Amino acid sequence: MRHGSFPRSSILVYGQDTVHSLVQSTVIAQVEALLENNHIKDAVDFANSFASAQALDSDEVETLEYIHQAIAFTLFSQTRFVDAAPHFLAGGLDPCILVSYFPELSRPLFTDGEEADMYDGISKRMPIEANVDDLIAANLVRNYSPHLPPSTREAPATQEIHKILREEAIVMIKSVLQGFKGQGKHKQQEVTDTALAILFARSGDTTSLISHLESTNSASLSVVEPVLLEAGEVGALCALLRARGDEGRVMEIWKGLVEGQYSDSSVSDPLSNMFALLESKQGKDRAMLRKWGVWLTARDSERGLTLLMSTKRSAKEKDREEDLTILSELQQLHSSAARKFLEWLVIVRRRDDAELHAQLVQACVDELLECLQDESTLKLWRAKLASYTSQTSQKHALSLPSTQLQRPQSSFLTYFASTAPDSPSKRARLKALFALQALSGYNAEMIKSQIVASGFDKVLGLEVALLDGKMGMHRVALRALALTLRDPVSAETYARTGGIVVPSKAVEACGMGEWGALFAAKGGPGILEREKSSEGKGELVRMLLEVYMEDGEPQQTTRLLSSQAASLDAVDVIPLVPPDWPLSSLSPFLTHSFRRTLHAKHEGQIIKAICAAQNSKVVEGSYLVFREQGAIIEEADDEEDGDGEPESFNEKDGLAEKIALHLQDQQRSEVDVADIHSRVSSREEVDVR
Numbered sequence: 001m002r003h004g005s006f007p008r009s010s011i012l013v014y015g016q017d018t019v020h021s022l023v024q025s026t027v028i029a030q031v032e033a034l035l036e037n038n039h040i041k042d043a044v045d046f047a048n049s050f051a052s053a054q055a056l057d058s059d060e061v062e063t064l065e066y067i068h069q070a071i072a073f074t075l076f077s078q079t080r081f082v083d084a085a086p087h088f089l090a091g092g093l094d095p096c097i098l099v100s101y102f103p104e105l106s107r108p109l110f111t112d113g114e115e116a117d118m119y120d121g122i123s124k125r126m127p128i129e130a131n132v133d134d135l136i137a138a139n140l141v142r143n144y145s146p147h148l149p150p151s152t153r154e155a156p157a158t159q160e161i162h163k164i165l166r167e168e169a170i171v172m173i174k175s176v177l178q179g180f181k182g183q184g185k186h187k188q189q190e191v192t193d194t195a196l197a198i199l200f201a202r203s204g205d206t207t208s209l210i211s212h213l214e215s216t217n218s219a220s221l222s223v224v225e226p227v228l229l230e231a232g233e234v235g236a237l238c239a240l241l242r243a244r245g246d247e248g249r250v251m252e253i254w255k256g257l258v259e260g261q262y263s264d265s266s267v268s269d270p271l272s273n274m275f276a277l278l279e280s281k282q283g284k285d286r287a288m289l290r291k292w293g294v295w296l297t298a299r300d301s302e303r304g305l306t307l308l309m310s311t312k313r314s315a316k317e318k319d320r321e322e323d324l325t326i327l328s329e330l331q332q333l334h335s336s337a338a339r340k341f342l343e344w345l346v347i348v349r350r351r352d353d354a355e356l357h358a359q360l361v362q363a364c365v366d367e368l369l370e371c372l373q374d375e376s377t378l379k380l381w382r383a384k385l386a387s388y389t390s391q392t393s394q395k396h397a398l399s400l401p402s403t404q405l406q407r408p409q410s411s412f413l414t415y416f417a418s419t420a421p422d423s424p425s426k427r428a429r430l431k432a433l434f435a436l437q438a439l440s441g442y443n444a445e446m447i448k449s450q451i452v453a454s455g456f457d458k459v460l461g462l463e464v465a466l467l468d469g470k471m472g473m474h475r476v477a478l479r480a481l482a483l484t485l486r487d488p489v490s491a492e493t494y495a496r497t498g499g500i501v502v503p504s505k506a507v508e509a510c511g512m513g514e515w516g517a518l519f520a521a522k523g524g525p526g527i528l529e530r531e532k533s534s535e536g537k538g539e540l541v542r543m544l545l546e547v548y549m550e551d552g553e554p555q556q557t558t559r560l561l562s563s564q565a566a567s568l569d570a571v572d573v574i575p576l577v578p579p580d581w582p583l584s585s586l587s588p589f590l591t592h593s594f595r596r597t598l599h600a601k602h603e604g605q606i607i608k609a610i611c612a613a614q615n616s617k618v619v620e621g622s623y624l625v626f627r628e629q630g631a632i633i634e635e636a637d638d639e640e641d642g643d644g645e646p647e648s649f650n651e652k653d654g655l656a657e658k659i660a661l662h663l664q665d666q667q668r669s670e671v672d673v674a675d676i677h678s679r680v681s682s683r684e685e686v687d688v689r
Helices: 027-036 040-053 058-077 081-091 095-099 132-144 156-180 186-203 206-214 221-231 234-244 247-259 270-280 286-299 301-309 317-333 335-348 354-371 375-397 412-419 424-438 444-454 461-470 474-484 488-497 504-509 513-520 534-551 554-563 570-576 587-629 655-668
Strands: 012-014 019-021
Touching: 027 040, 027 058, 040 058, 058 081, 081 156, 095 156, 095 186, 132 156, 156 186, 186 206, 186 221, 206 234, 221 234, 234 247, 247 270, 247 286, 270 286, 270 301, 286 301, 286 317, 286 335, 301 335, 317 335, 335 354, 335 513, 354 424, 354 444, 375 412, 412 424, 412 488, 412 504, 424 461, 424 513, 444 461, 461 474, 461 488, 474 488, 474 534, 488 534
Parallel strands: none
Antiparallel strands: 012 019
């Protein structure tokens, strides 16, 4: 403490070796005298009067702080903790000194040899006991020994008094630290905020704790975290971590709550908190989304997949590898979620990867076969198949005359999708059909053998026919569609499109929007075989015609001939017709075929005549140009004409006559022009519908 101004004196006493002055006692001396005589109230009144007497300079301010600290430690030594608190605050004591008396607070905060600044003389008034518990015990011994058996420390009464005084000490340190909050140097602020957090946590004052940690504070996280976890104040710790920006640690703690490692009733739904935090990080912290997405999906597949699928990805190799890694981890933790993520990768993200296609097809087929293990599902699908085939057979039996063609019924796929009740098993079958049709890269033979081995090949006839087509067994596939399933619509679609059983329109009709987009997309994964050559399509149509004729289906044959006449040649069809079939069954086909042939011939003649007219117009228009240019140059012969006159050198003489003769020759002869449609023949088929 700096020396203040001393009071003046008018009386001096000279001795042989000394000089004495009679002066008034200093403020500090007066207060210390009062405290030595235990007149604490008088010392407090004196300090208050000194503070209110006049405006204080810096020396007087320090004097006042010294007085309050002296009073505070006197009260503190007498275990009058609550009374000491305001004097500690007024004296501006370094909080580190007061915290050092509480081992539960000082032990994690201080190291051996740390020092703190304080006024000279205050150390003499500090208790000699190492901590507040020893101070309380010493006061109890001094006041009650030896009157309490068996000993002052062990007597129930003194233990109860010790407990009460300890609680008062805690109240004191709380009030002092709250008063010091935000003041002093960084170390002092750290000690204040950390000690307060520990006190609030151990007293169970969650509201004050969260309010303290959410505000700006300098609490030591390494000291506070284990205390908060031990006290079960996990929510408060998360608030502190979020205020510090350590959201990764927050996720770890919430994970501990979900797994039961920690417990805190104030955090009612840590899983939802994790989802909310990650959703706020979308587009900002992809690494955190990648780290926690799979773990969250294993706990809540719907929300977890939504989170994973909403993450922006590119077609870069790095993102492709990341997708494969996520899929592999999901397959180990949650097979159902892994299947949905795989479907999203292929159908929505359009990952054109043969391995992913094969995995998705296998997953869809496995789910389909699993659904058929349910007896009710198996019976329903068998009933649907029997109902469809019986309706078709009945229509054939009651068919109209062949000249009055009946409109075909819907395909089996459309029938099944419209009549079967909506259920997971129905959607599983539709997905399996779409995957088998649209995707490539899988082993069709292996998938078929798997279906046959399960014993469900009859009820899954459409799927088996599709696989036969994938393997190039077109006749087998057409027989299954046309004769076994009695599905002429699918059979004709297969023949017309070059091997497609499930067209994109059928997918759209089933209400599977994402799959429909895959079917409609060109250049996407598993490109459908739409670009078949006309020869290949015609070959499949003729093959279907042979299947119908072998089975003796005049109505279906007639309808096929009428609808696909453009892909068939009468020369190829007539030898296939059984001898006992009436000519009326072929009349529509032959009529249309002859009409198309005649139409193609007439069209060729018209085109040829138009070309001839265009040639004549060009020749006529070029006549005047040739005449004006004068492009004919002749040289005279050495010999003269018989008349003795030289030959004419006029380059225009006779030009008009030559051109006139040339045009007359053209009119008499057939105009010869280049045939720009050389492929048009008398047998060419041209669709003029």
